[in-house]
Amino acid sequence: MTRTATKIRETNESNITVSVNLDGTGTSNISTGVGFYDHMLTALARHSLIDVDVQAVGDVHIDGHHVVEDTAIVLGQAIGEALGDKRGIRRFGDAVVPLDEALAQCVVDVAGRPYVVCSGEPEAQVYARIGGSGVPYAGSMTYHVVESLGFHAGLCIHLRLLAGRDPHHIVEAQFKALARALREAIAFDERVTGVPSTKGAL
Secondary structure: OOOEEEEEEEOOOEEEEEEEEOOOOOOEEEEOOOHHHHHHHHHHHHHHOOEEEEEEEEOOOOOOHHHHHHHHHHHHHHHHHHHOOOOOEOOEEEEEEEEOOEEEEEEEEOOOOOEEEEEOOOHHHHHOEEOOOOOOEEOOHHHHHHHHHHHHHOOEEEEEEEEOOOHHHHHHHHHHHHHHHHHHHHOEOOOOOOOOOOOOOO
16 A cells, blocks of 8 residues: 655645655655745654655745645645555654753644644744745744644644744754654554544544
């Protein structure tokens, strides 16, 4: 069984193509026009072991909001399609990841019922602008990314920042925790027969 998918979304604000292989090695080819976001999606791919190709063009002359959020939507759609009927997967994943002073916890349930809770960020995080030259990544966007990805992939995600001061470290810990929890949740378990739900469907 191949767990791969390619999804395309075109609007007046962005043009996004995303391909995923859930059983990859974490290789990635990411281009969104928002450098720090590319860095985060590369980390997401690497630590989830999902091969990810993202080619996104958007109205970054306005700001990075549309292309960041729209990319998360299409990535979620691709992951959701690649999961198929979810037979044999572990379903649940949990990870706690540090990055220097930052510490993030993420719990993922491949439930088929989207729900996202993000908590613990300091109030100043929403005003942070992260990145070098070019289009910055807004600290407020992490919630949008996780919510959009979770909704379109059919995931229940609880992402908590347990500690953190530096905006860059906070976001990176969050993305890596999401990656590790997702990696565990979508992995196959040889002891699981059929769909891991008493309802018989996810």
